[in-house]
Amino acid sequence: MRCFIAIDIPEEIREKIYEINKFLKGVKHKPVAKENLHLTLKFLGEIDDHKVNFVIDKMKSLKIKKFRASLGSIGFFPNQDFVRVLWIGLEPCSLIKTIHEEIDKVLKPYFKEDKRFESHITISRIKNVKDKKIWEKIKKIKIEANFDVEEIKLKRSILKKEGPEYHDIYIFKLLD
Secondary structure: OEEEEEEEOOHHHHHHHHHHHHHOOOEEEEEOOHHHOEEEEEEEEEOOHHHHHHHHHHHHOOOOEOEEEEEEEEEEEEEOOEEEEEEEEEEOHHHHHHHHHHHHHHOOOOOOOOOOOOOEEEEEEEEEEOOOOHHHHHHOOOOOOEEEEOEEEEEEEEOOOOOOEEEEEEEEEOEO
């Protein structure tokens, strides 16, 4: 099964993030479904039941505390001159990166470390853009939104023609 570890975003904040797509006039794009907006801490790929159990056991050993998160700046992959992914950051970046690194450490030797981690929520996949000046306007969008992160989830992704469908496999409660 295709799996990843993620922080889910509360529904009211997903609504605000999804609204950014309405500013993409003149941009051919495919928005991430509102219900699928999340932050991936670690993509695991195709794994069997044995590895799922390994991940659950190792994740249970982590001592991650609950924290307050907020939306950050809008960004682009690979860069603003050649945009293929529009995303919004999740703060505090340094703490989320540390959590990612802790997950990387405990999941060795089955999973490779991801040295290029960026704390982000993918908003839309960009196919084509007529006027690249739009990115300057998009970068100026700010969304004030905070929420408490109290859990991290191991999720399964089922790829369908209409887009991916996500299911929780295991929920890791964070410490007080």
